[in-house]
Amino acid sequence: MITLTLADIVDALGGRLVPGADGSGPTTTVSGISQTDSRLIEAGEIFFARRGEETDGHRFIGQAIDRGAALIVAEREVDDRVAQIVVDDATIALGALATEVVRRVTELGRLRIVGITGSNGKTTTKNLVRSMAERLGPTVASEKSFNNEVGGPLTMLRVTAVTETLVAEMGASGVGEIARLTAMAPPHIAVVLTVGLAHAGEFGGIEQTFRAKSEMVTGLPEAAVAVLNRDDPRVAQMAALTRARVRWFGLSDEADVRASRVVASAEGTRFTLEVGEESYEVSFRVLGEHHVMNALAATAVALELGLDLTAVVEALEATTVAARWRMEVMGGRDGTVIINDAYNASPDSMSAALRTLAQIAKPEGRTIAVLGAMSELGEFAGEEHDRIGLQAVRLGISEVVVVGAEARRLHISAINEGSWDGESVFFENADDAYAYLTGTLQPHDTVLVKSSNAAGLRTLGDRLGEAFA
Template identity: 65%
Template sequence: MIALTLAEIASAVDGTLHLEGTDATTDTVVDGAVTTDSREVGAGDVFFAKRGEFDDGHRFAPAAVEQGAALLVVEHALELPVPQVIVADSVDALGALATEVVRRVRARGRLRIVGVTGSNGKTTTKNLLREILTAQGDTVASRKSFNNEVGGPITALELTDDTEFLVAEMGASAVGEIARLVRMAHPDIGIVLKVGLAHAGEFGGIEQTVRAKSEMVTELTADEVAVLNADDPRVASMSGVTAARVVWFGLGERADVRATELVVHARGTEFTITAPGGASARVRFGVLGEHHVMNALAATAAALELGVPLPAIVEALESVRLAERWRMEVMGGRDDVTVINDAYNASPDSMAAALKTLAQVQEPGTRTIAVLGEMSELGEFSGEEHDRIGLLAVRLGISQLVVVGAGARRLHITAVNEGSWDGESAYVEGADEAFDLVTSIARPGDTVLVKSSNAAGLRLLGDRLGEWFA
């Protein structure tokens, strides 16, 4: 975090400074990292005691002090020998401090902010942009999937006086949440990747999802840029609710930044990228899956708007071999068995994309095995979307389905009804059974995909299979 006095921090968060029992003054400067996790606290850091659904961060404040916290932001005073700022709501205070830090860094004239949202692909696109922009200047980007009302501010608070680029992943499970993050770190460039049924159950339907994602661009001005997916009608419609200049990305002719001549194989994806003005280049993209090409196009469009030359963008894209841990992560190799662990999360769109990739990378004479778990947070759409994936798996000719857990059982039933009558689809209750089944049936040359929502926990099964076939 940039250096601020205790008085400045208290003012930014509309809190009351509590210094009793300490040697600090209102002019004491704090410039450490900010966290809500006491286990991450180091000397000089700021600890926000956040109340959670199942626990209360105030319980861990003593541990934060023992580890060297220089300041606590709390909702009531604690008997601890460290400066404290007392606020009404620690999460609101976290956002307020981030807003002030962004304002101060931006006022120095160097900072450019890119916001990234969408039902799928946020983390991959953010990581690609980080790789591209780090070579151009000091860059801060969200860690992991830090994209909510806590993770967003913590990312923004990593800014320093030297930061030139902030890449902010902005997620939501309700209308208004992206708008809150946009107000905290207003983007110069806002990217909307895709609108699908991910979290549709929480949003209350697809139209509410569209409304929530459009918050990325509705407050952009005519001097700013909206990077929109030309191939997604719901995203494309957002051009009508923004004053920003629109830059399109996609596979179709409408796109300003476009990919053609796609070739998908087990080592990644190759494509030709065309930029505005006609410049083009062949990209050998090490991230597996045609769907990740769209993320690469979005990152490219934003980077071009920030003045990065196309050759430098291509070099950065080609240096990336993994989008993120547990996202189309290629493992295995023994007996030529490939394991693709894509079980960090799953929506109907990403599940379909992963299955299509599995079918595309299949070599003649080999088999494909899809180990699939539940797609969570779909609400009323859950049944029909699991049906759709079961049908797709059969129609793509996936050699063997292994469906894991009661939440995904309907997918198995649909696959059986569609045509998997001779054991091509198997249902098991848990990950241990799935491991035993896959290791018993896998043959040399097979490709195994593991895909589910995070809550289903199959990413650990993917790791286990990857290690078994290493």
């Protein structure tokens, strides 16, 4: 974070300064990054005592000070050993400080802000953009999937006077949330990947999802760039909602950055990258042809940032995994492949992962889909789990292993598909599924582990990967 006095921070937050017993007051400066977890605090950092759903950060102010916190932002006075700024809402204050820091750094004239949203692919695209932007200069990007009202500001507060690119993943569970994030860090380049059923239950339907995601581009000025998916009809509609210049990506001939001759295999995906009159053969080692769209979006961003196409291709070919628990290839013993893709799951990403499993199947082995529930689908949950069960059957997946009561309907749909000569098995928990799989997997089997994060199958995928390492 840039250096600010406590008086600067008070002005930004609209709070009340309580000087610390250590002598800290209005002219005291801080430059440490901000945290909302007292266990992560290091000397000189700022602790925001948020009230969460499960706990209250005010309980941990003492621990934060013991660990070296230089400033506490809280909703009431608790511990006077260091300065405190008392505010009405610590979460809103976190966003206010992020807004001020980004504003000051932007005014220096160096910072370019890239905002990324979509129902699927945000983290993968963010990681790709970060790897490309780092070739141009100092870059700050969201850690893990920090993309909400807390994670977004925490990322923004890491920018300094020398930061050239901020890559901000911007997610939402309702209308208005992306607008708040873009107000904190107004994008120079705004990316919309997809509009699908991920979190549709929280949004209240696909049209509300469209409305929420379109907030990424509706407020852009003419000088900004909207990077939009030409192949997604709902994303394509957003071109009419923005004043910004539009740059298309996709497989369509109408895309400015496009891919052709896409071939998926167990080693990754090969495709021809086409930009204008230039074309490059790309060996993209990230598993799953659906990640090609993320690669195209990242390419469009990198070109807007000023990276040449040769360097873009080098960055794509240097990437070996999208992100932790996203089509992560593990295992290897006796030719057994474990694909751990259980960080999140929507109908679109589940469908894409199953297609990948079918495409990369080894002729001498079986394909096993270990599937858990897709969360936050609301009224669409039943029919979408039905659809995935039927798709697994129709793709010829050798066996479906369904885990967890919330996914049982997927299992029932699979076994009710009478034309299938395979089988589906159901387990209440991951431990039982692990015992079954370790006892039945054969050499050269390819196993996909896929679920929403809430289903908890990430650790099952890790355990299988270790067991067959």
